[in-house]
Amino acid sequence: MSLVPAEFYWRILPELVLAGFGAVLMLIEGGGRAGNRGRLGAYVALLGSLLAFGAVFIQAANPGDAFQHMFRVDGFTVFFDFVIIGATVVVVLLSMDYLPTQHLERGEFYALLLFGTVGMTFMVGSVELIMIFISLEISSISTYVLAGYRRHAPRSTESSLKYFLLGSFATAFFLYGIALVYGATGTTQLYDVARASLTPIVGGGEADRVLLLAGALMFIGLGFKVSAAPFQVWTPDVYEGAPAPVTGFMSAGPKAAAFAIFLRIFYVALHSSGHAWFWMVYVAAILSMCLGNIAALLQTNIKRMLAYSSIAHAGYVLVAFAALGPEGISAVMFYLAAYVAMNIGAFAVVSHFAHREERYVDVKDYAGLGFRFPVPAFCLSLFLFSLIGVPLTGGFFGKLYVFRAALDAHLVGLTVIAVLNSALAAFYYLRVVVFLYMRQPAEEIAAPPMTGAFSLVMIACVAVVIWLGVFPNRVLEFASRSAAQMLR
Amino acid sequence: MIPLSYYLILSAILFCIGVAGFFFKRDIVSIFISIELMLNGVNLAFVAFSHALHSISGNLFVFFVMVVAAAEAAVGLAIIIAVVRARQTLNVDRMDLMKL
Amino acid sequence: MHPALFFIFGGIALAGAINLLVQRAPIYSALSLVAVMGALAVLFLLLGAEFIAFIQIIVYAGAIMVLFVFVIMLLNADVPEPTRRSKVAQAIGYPVMALLLVELAGFFAAAFGATPVRTGGYLVQVAAVGQALFHEFLLPFEVTSVLFLVGVTGAVLLAARREERHGAAPRATRVHAGVPTRAMAEALSVPPNAMGGAVIEPAPQPESEPAHARAQGDGR
Numbered sequence: 024m025s026l027v028p029a030e031f032y033w034r035i036l037p038e039l040v041l042a043g044f045g046a047v048l049m050l051i052e053g054g055g056r057a058g059n060r061g062r063l064g065a066y067v068a069l070l071g072s073l074l075a076f077g078a079v080f081i082q083a084a085n086p087g088d089a090f091q092h093m094f095r096v097d098g099f100t101v102f103f104d105f106v107i108i109g110a111t112v113v114v115v116l117l118s119m120d121y122l123p124t125q126h127l128e129r130g131e132f133y134a135l136l137l138f139g140t141v142g143m144t145f146m147v148g149s150v151e152l153i154m155i156f157i158s159l160e161i162s163s164i165s166t167y168v169l170a171g172y173r174r175h176a177p178r179s180t181e182s183s184l185k186y187f188l189l190g191s192f193a194t195a196f197f198l199y200g201i202a203l204v205y206g207a208t209g210t211t212q213l214y215d216v217a218r219a220s221l222t223p224i225v226g227g228g229e230a231d232r233v234l235l236l237a238g239a240l241m242f243i244g245l246g247f248k249v250s251a252a253p254f255q256v257w258t259p260d261v262y263e264g265a266p267a268p269v270t271g272f273m274s275a276g277p278k279a280a281a282f283a284i285f286l287r288i289f290y291v292a293l294h295s296s297g298h299a300w301f302w303m304v305y306v307a308a309i310l311s312m313c314l315g316n317i318a319a320l321l322q323t324n325i326k327r328m329l330a331y332s333s334i335a336h337a338g339y340v341l342v343a344f345a346a347l348g349p350e351g352i353s354a355v356m357f358y359l360a361a362y363v364a365m366n367i368g369a370f371a372v373v374s375h376f377a378h379r380e381e382r383y384v385d386v387k388d389y390a391g392l393g394f395r396f397p398v399p400a401f402c403l404s405l406f407l408f409s410l411i412g413v414p415l416t417g418g419f420f421g422k423l424y425v426f427r428a429a430l431d432a433h434l435v436g437l438t439v440i441a442v443l444n445s446a447l448a449a450f451y452y453l454r455v456v457v458f459l460y461m462r463q464p465a466e467e468i469a470a471p472p473m474t475g476a477f478s479l480v481m482i483a484c485v486a487v488v489i490w491l492g493v494f495p496n497r498v499l500e501f502a503s504r505s506a507a508q509m510l511r
Numbered sequence: 512m513i514p515l516s517y518y519l520i521l522s523a524i525l526f527c528i529g530v531a532g533f534f535f536k537r538d539i540v541s542i543f544i545s546i547e548l549m550l551n552g553v554n555l556a557f558v559a560f561s562h563a564l565h566s567i568s569g570n571l572f573v574f575f576v577m578v579v580a581a582a583e584a585a586v587g588l589a590i591i592i593a594v595v596r597a598r599q600t601l602n603v604d605r606m607d608l609m610k611l
Numbered sequence: 612m613h614p615a616l617f618f619i620f621g622g623i624a625l626a627g628a629i630n631l632l633v634q635r636a637p638i639y640s641a642l643s644l645v646a647v648m649g650a651l652a653v654l655f656l657l658l659g660a661e662f663i664a665f666i667q668i669i670v671y672a673g674a675i676m677v678l679f680v681f682v683i684m685l686l687n688a689d690v691p692e693p694t695r696r697s698k699v700a701q702a703i704g705y706p707v708m709a710l711l712l713v714e715l716a717g718f719f720a721a722a723f724g725a726t727p728v729r730t731g732g733y734l735v736q737v738a739a740v741g742q743a744l745f746h747e748f749l750l751p752f753e754v755t756s757v758l759f760l761v762g763v764t765g766a767v768l769l770a771a772r773r774e775e776r777h778g779a780a781p782r783a784t785r786v787h788a789g790v791p792t793r794a795m796a797e798a799l800s801v802p803p804n805a806m807g808g809a810v811i812e813p814a815p816q817p818e819s820e821p822a823h824a825r826a827q828g829d830g831r
Contacts, residue, residue, distance in 0.1 A: 168765030
């Protein structure tokens with residue numbers, strides 16, 4: 024019986040910290056005094072996620088494989104761990120601001136957030152399909168529950184139901200793809216699959232087509248998770264119905280983690296059939312951008328609008344994906360980092376203004392808020408400008424790198440479509456800014472005062488967006504090195 | 512002798528019947544049952560490959576799929592109960608509070 | 612021997628799956644799925660996976676499907692009414708699915724048709740599964756503990772009955788696709804309808820949400 028070497032534990036330290044604090048939260052919920060259990064849970068969750076963020080540094084100091092080459096710590100893992108755990112810290116803070124106003128604060132909410140983050144961090148570091156599948160499911164199931172957290176609100180339970188049904192459906196497709204990879208190559212470790220030749224059971228003229236079919240099935244499954252068209256139908260309803268911090272969480276962490284495994288699986292394991300799945304990515308990119316932006320133009324509910332906008336952003340990421348090289352990978356990574364910050368920030372302000380029972384989520388409700396609540400409105404405007412891609416924001420460099428990667432891969436048509444879509448998107452983002460600053464308020468909406476937690480959320484998101492917009496080089500360099508590491 | 516493809520074709524048939532059920536069933540519980548049928552089809556494929564490749568990984572994978580299916584079933588049925596409490600119906604066409 | 616067993620139990624699985632699709636009441640679909648799982652367990656035995664075969668019966672058919680049947684009984688789920696849109700969708704969808712299936716079957720026959728399956732050619736001992744779980748597959752095995760914690764927490768969070776905050780006893784409500792009993796309404800602890808009185812026709816109620824908010828008050 025072999026002992027587990029010590030460095031394996033350092034390599035999964037963030038996950039251990041998060042899982043441990045999640046367990047502590049469960050114990051608190053069971054044993055504390057009824058009145059302030061939720062608040063205590065919030066602080067414990069905050070501490071846990073901050074410690075996990077610090078643990079990523081320790082993880083980064085121990086690169087290498089762990090647990091029979093099922094888990095790998097490289098630059099890619101560390102980059103995404105920072106993004107994901109950072110997102111979780113911000114969402115915990117945001118929930119501390121939102122949940123008490125809805126009288127819904129319970130320790131289990133934070134426990135599910137932390138467990139979902141465990142799933143996501145395992146996802147980005149796993150290099151073996153079994154681990155990827157299990158951690159994908161942990162992340163998904165915790166998000167299904169969180170989406171339905173406001174369980175007395177019909178919209179919330181309905182969104183949870185739709186997310187659950189479509190998510191499980193996608194998982195089944197993904198699983199069938201894994202089965203075919205296993206059958207064709209005899210292994211499920213991604214790097215072994217890349218090197219393996221086809222097993223003797225595969226015969227006939229269809230031998231190389233098996234991996235193609237597997238890739239198509241896995242694309243369907245993962246396409247759902249990242250809400251890429253044509254698998255995006257669940258996104259608007261689920262984003263609209265879920266509680267606002269959960270929507271912020273869903274649009275950031277699980278999406279980034281799903282793109283990470285998308286990258287690992289397709290660039291490493293299915294590298295040989297790149298010429299075929301390239302077309303799937305190409306078409307999905309165009310559909311996502313166009314569908315997302317056009318539909319967003321028609322929305323008045325701000326959560327739905329942001330949902331369609333995140334579909335469009337998945338499209339921009341897929342453009343970089345189609346570039347088929349390390350430059351594309353680093354562009355995807357940078358874009359996701361910027362996107363997570365600006366999207367969570369936007370949803371944070373939305374949840375702050377939404378008030379009890381999420382009453383104020385229409386664009387018209389935002390009329391005149393620019394002067395009544397200057398700080399949140401300014402932050403929202405900054406995030407919206409970043410989503411458009413205005414210079415000095417992270418979104419600008421994100422788009423720049425994506426377009427550069429696409430052009431270097433000679434995807435001129437795709438880049439033109441992406442640029443046109445960015446211009447189109449500016450309309451619906453700017454419409455919100457116009458309402459904020461240039462319209463008279465019709466009804467006095469009562470937004471709660473800015474709590475300390477909310478201020479911290481704003482500071483964090485604004486800081487990241489501006490940092491990525493003014494000093495992108497260090498992050499980009501880290502991303503490039505990680506991309507090269509991942510491909511080896 | 513039964514060729515491997517017979518098992519795989521059976522697995523594909525079960526999977527596709529599950530997909531058909533997902534699209535065409537009108538009540539939520541039946542839709543969820545169809546998803547479980549899809550997972551069973553995949554399990555058959557895994558075990559068939561495991562046997563043909565003389566590799567134990569396939570069996571272990573099925574084990575983990577069952578574990579995940581169990582957790583998913585628990586959460587899914589809880590969600591269905593919550594939805595029925597909120598909407599008093601199991602008809603999927605009624606799940607239309609949020610329109611395009 | 613082996614071909615006979617494969618065709619018999621493969622046939623049972625197929626019949627169960629088609630019955631699942633054809634039956635309109637969920638309880639019959641659930642029971643058909645149990646039949647499919649039983650037949651698949653025998654096929655797993657033919658493929659040498661004895662541990663998996665028994666886990667399929669004990670866990671999948673014996674626990675998960677029992678949970679399904681419990682919930683179906685609890686919700687008193689009955690035959691849903693068909694809508695015209697669904698009939699059109701079925702008329703187009705079934706042929707498309709059949710076509711895709713034929714393509715897929717042909718593909719599998721060509722790609723994997725050459726390998727024969729010899730019963731007894733590969734037998735997986737339970738001991739081997741145990742060894743693998745704690746050596747090669749240690750990490751997934753331990754990580755599934757988090758999965759279960761999420762599942763349990765989520766299930767309790769969403770479905771558990773919380774104490775009534777309005778003080779009123781739950782009234783009987785009619786699930787749209789079936790006739791409820793008082794026991795079922797109490798078991799679900801459906802909150803009192805904001806419109807008062809027993810619900811006769813539960814039309815889609817977009818107003819129920821703000822009404823609910825008013826009923827909840829601030830005392831949550």
